[in-house]
Amino acid sequence: MGKDFYGDLRLGILGGGQLGRMLIQDAINYNVSIHVLDPDQNAPCKRLCNHFEVGSLSDFDTVYNFGKGLDMITIEIEKVNVDALEKLEDEGVLVYPQSRVIRLIQDKGLQKQFFKQNDIPTAPFQFVSANEGLQQIDWSFPYIQKLRKDGYDGKGVKKINSAADHKTAFSEPSIIEKMVDFEKEIGIIVARNDHGDVSTFPMVEMEFNPQANLVEFLISPSTYSEEIQAEAEEIAKKIANDLQIVGLLAVEMFLTKTGEILVNELAPRPHNSGHQTIEGNVTSQFNQHLRAIFNLPLGNTDNLQHAVMINVLGEDGYEGLAKYEGVEDILAIEGVYVHLYGKKITKPFRKMGHVCIVNEDRETAIANARKVQSILKVIA
Template identity: 80%
Template sequence: MAKDFYGDLRLGILGGGQLGRMLIQEAINFNVNIHVLDPDPNAPCKRLCNQFECGALNDYDTVYNFGKDLDMITIEIEKVNVDALEALEAEGVLVYPQARVIRLIQDKGLQKQFFKQNDIPTSAFQFISSKENLASTQVALPYIQKLRKDGYDGKGVKRINTVADFEHAFEEPSIIEELVDFEKEIAVIVARNDRGDISTFPMVEMEFNPQANLVEFLIAPSTFSDEIQAKAETIAKKIANDLQIVGLLAVEMFLTKDGEILVNELAPRPHNSGHQTIEGNYTSQFAQHLRAIFNLPLGNTDTRANAIMINLLGEEGYEGLAEYEGIEEALAIEGVYVHLYGKKYTKPFRKMGHVCIIHSDRATAIDNARKIQQLIKVKA
């Protein structure tokens, strides 16, 4: 580490959304000087950081000029200009996760190739350059089409059931994936520092919103067998070591009905599948990411109690200045922790916040979480 903490370490975050906001809340404990770049002049991080710059994350000059006087850069979103990050690395700025890792993960096709080359279990796949190639794919219908680049939060993913769906398929280069008959979507977050120390958070189970295709209900810790949990954590560690990543890596997986685990996607940053760690674990994912990129000893990832995380999504039919209903009633329930993201405007399915529900009894925690889902509504 070039500099000590105590306020003289200048850390840049590319992206000023909720992940950056929660990362800053942890970084304050280290007295780190935080600089943020985001295209939104009203980004959630704007009033929490030491220096905020409004600019395009995918523009070379903007990213390079933002980072050239900083000690270290990290990300809260993968859609950033990697060429600029490579130039900054060459000039001595620490970039974690490394630019080469971000470049690989930006392209879901390169991710799939990486899985195949490193014997990481994943679903069968095929590359296509345009939707005209759909008719000649070797993967049997129905299957999933994913854009190779720029997909996030359920965007850039389509299920192709029949030939009739070809008309509405993505035009851009994409991958076709075999449809997995899974029992549960699971995730493991793994952290690795520059010394090679590595640590996983316990496996979690996820439920997705069928319309928005993003996580809306997460249960931790998992109740699947120790064997399955250990297998998932071993896969996550292998990926982190194969990548030689420094920082946090979220590994999203499918648990199939015959007990196999297939890796779906990677995210090289704090992730929606780790929000419950703020209250539910001894070390949060945000604190662990900072420990990893600062090359500090990694923290204890054990769970404190049963933790349920629910996303607060903008209600359908509402767009405009955000209003929150039901928070007071929700906070009357024991073990409820509300996190609002500081987003001024809501729109359908936009992530506006999350709630973590803690209880010593798992069934009670789940029941309370279902109540919260009905209580809190984000409208306009």
């Protein structure tokens, strides 16, 4: 990298949400100058960065003009204007992850084709161009329909239980996937720098909120066999190398009841399934992402102790100025670390923060996390 740190490297982040905010908290230690673009004038990053700009992430001119004075750009959300990033790359701005990687991952159909072409295990799938295409599918019910573009945080996914569900199915281009009879959703975060060094964080196990389809509870390290964990890590490393990505890649997978690992989807950025690394691992996912994009040696990813991460979601039935109930009570529990995202307005199931609970003993960490879940509430 041509620029030193010490304040003269200008790093742009597309997206000013909580992932950007936590990335800035680490980037401050490298003394880089941080510029953020986000459509929300009250985005969580606003007060932490050197320069904050309100604007659309999907508009070519806005993204291009934001980026042209910077040395490097990274993302905290995939839904960005890739054509603008491609032009910036052509003009010498470093874009990590690369625009071609973002373009591929923006489209779940292209993701699936990439898995198939590179022998990466994934659930059987078919493309559907419009709602009528579902009538031609001769699979047995139920199966899953996913929008090819713009689905995130559980949105853009539907379960098709019977032909009656065709009426309410997505009409935009989508993929359908065979239902996976999985035992557990697992995740691996892998980092790769421009030297080609690759490193994975230990595998995590996830539980989802059934109403919001968001990760609600996550534990690391996993207690599955070393063979399963090694296989998951090898799959993640293979994907990072096949993509030649620079940066962080979250690989979400299913572990089936027969012990098979199938890749569900990818996110080319810090991810919800890595928040426990801030307190639970030697290097956090955010520090690792910066190391990767700055082409520095990758950090040690070992677990320090058992870590449970729970998402703090807005309570159902409340919308308005956020009020946090129970923060003092949970901070009285040993090993509890609170991260509030600075979002003024709460809505049902909106991600308002996360809490990490660490302990030398796995069962104690889990019990304390369940306590935190029952005490901490975000209301209005």
